[in-house]
Amino acid sequence: MGTENAENGKQRKKIETFDDILPYIGGAGRYQWLLFVLLLPFSIVYACLYFTQIFITLLPNEYWCRVPELDGWNLTERERIYFSIPNASANELAIDPTVPYSKCLVYDVNFTQYLIEKKTPDATWPVKPCQTWSFNYSTVPYASIAAELEWVCDKAYYSSVAQTLFFVGSIIGGFVFGYVADHHGRLPALIACNTVALLGSIATSFSNSFWSFCLCRLFVGTAFDNCFNILFIIVIEYVDPKRRTFMVNMSFGFYFAASTSLLPWIAYYVADWRLLSWITATPAVIVFAGPWIIPESARWYITNGKITQALKMLKKFERVNGMTVEKEIYDEFEQSCNETLKNDTSYSNDTVLSLFKKPRLAYLMVMLIIYWLLIIVVFDGSVWNMKLLHPDIFTSFSLAALTVLPSSIMLTLFLDKWGRRWMGFFSMLLCGVFSFIALATPTGSVTVAMGIIARFGVTIAASIGFQYVAEMLPTVARAQGVSLIHNIGYLAHMIGPYIVYLSEVSSSLPLTVLGLLSIIVAVQALSLPETLGQDLPQTLEDGNDFGREQNFWWVPCMSSSSEKKKKYQKRKISGT
Secondary structure, eight states: OTTBOTTTOOBOBOOOSHHHHHHHHOSSSHHHHHHHHHHHHHHHHHHHHHHHHHHHSOOOSOEEEOOGGGTTSOOOHHHHHHHHOOBOOHHHHHHOTTOOBOSSEEEOSOHHHHHHTTOOOOTTSOEEEOSSEEEOTTSSOSOOHHHHTTOOGGGTTHHHHHHHHHHHHHHHHHHHHHHHHHHTOHHHHHHHHHHHHHHHHHHHTTOOSHHHHHHHHHHHHTTTTHHHHHHHHHHHHHSOHHHHHHHHHHHHHHHHHHHHHHHHHHHHHHOOHHHHHHHHHGGGGGGGGHHHHSOOOHHHHHHTTOHHHHHHHHHHHHHHTTOOOOHHHHHHHHHHHHHHHHHOTTGGGOOGGGGGTSHHHHHHHHHHHHHHHHHHHHHHHHHHHGGGSOSOHHHHHHHHHTTHHHHHHHHHHHHHHHOHHHHHHHHHHHHHHHHHHHHHSOTTHHHHHHHHHHHHHHHHHHHHHHHHHHHHSOGGGHHHHHHHHHHHHHHHHHHHHHHHGGGGTOTTHHHHHHHHHHHHHHHHHTTSOOOTTOOOOOSHHHHHHTTTTOOTTOOTTSGGGHHHHHHHSOOOBTTO
16 A cells, blocks of 8 residues: 555545544454444443332332321221321422322321211310321332331432442542553453442342332442443543544434433333343443453553553454555554653653643633533433423423434434534523523413423533543543533533522522523534544553634634644655
């Protein structure tokens, strides 16, 4: 092949970076499609870790004090409630107007005596807190751990505490597995992470107290995000930039939408929270086949000085993809890698803190953190608002999850034309505008439709952010950097649901807050550089220089910007 391109006779580009050699081994060949398929089980693990706790702690909307004293009387459930439970207070009706009786109080009287005397309930009777409860399982056809252990009334916060500890575990696991991924390899981190997910989910099924459940969820939480994100990084690093958007968004969009929308119905038909914990754990078993089917990151090999292993991995891709690469290509690439490592001996000491050592790279990290944090707040707030679609959580949850697929299709069609910046801007602007439109429409189907459109917009932005972060950070600390940003996003997961609770102050507050935050994120997206068609940065210096020469108004789909786009890419011709 020499320095001539066999197809057009032009001088080929000098082989200096991983992205330069990628087309020779195949940037979207059979091996990449295998990775595309392998994302399926890991997407299921990700979805299950994220959402299973909702269904294993799910409580029916209707519950009331159980009075053992009435067990010997021939009374229907409604008659028992009428006779023993006071009417809901004004505060209780403000929270849930659909249940007319108190969920936490019971009359403190001698029911046997009053039944014999055939007395009717009197609002002046003394009341006391419930000791045990009965549940209406007509809408939720099983007793979750929250129902079994009666996490209601003064214990209603238990489920939220367990969920918070799940995300605390995610923060811990993010740093731990991110460090492992950047210092010991992507594959060991992926295997360890999913093993923890498997064992933790199984252990959850044996929980018999609040604290044992919290401990299990903390343990499971350490695996969340990285159980999928590490393989996601591997795929991004091996796929040609032109196919990266399709591989990333269609895999995540289709797999995540399918698994998330099916999860509530698995819970519904299994109708056993312990069995559900086992079922949702099983997809993680695929990770034990990882060493034979999942490649280690060649980019990671290179940045850690393991050039020989990197070349072996490249040749494996060459063989599986049916390509033929001449020896001089590999020699030229190996020489370039060795020169890079010789000039930069700090690669082995790079940690997530290294991303803040260079001023512009630190600025980009801060902006990415803010971008991801606000998107997650809006995303989770919109998810919780979806309960307005239908009182049945199984249906409303599925409908909300299905917005991921059309958003992924739209991203696949337009993200590589409009670019990340402008697509992120318009999607969050869409979310903000329709959040405010929903405020101006009367409650009903129109408001719900506006909410769905807003949810659609933030779903697009979240998918862009997921890809954006992984593309912009340098290889030497990519996994740790992604983990840090996602870890901070866990704080947003803790905050997001409480935005909906602002409705207790004013019914307009939730949508107002979501709309304002959406506009802020839309504007902030334009402060980031464009990654469309750009080589992934390898070193900290690459990350610090990334996008420096880009014009603020550069819109990739505009013909007037095409020449500028080419200028920003590093294209060196051998001999120049």
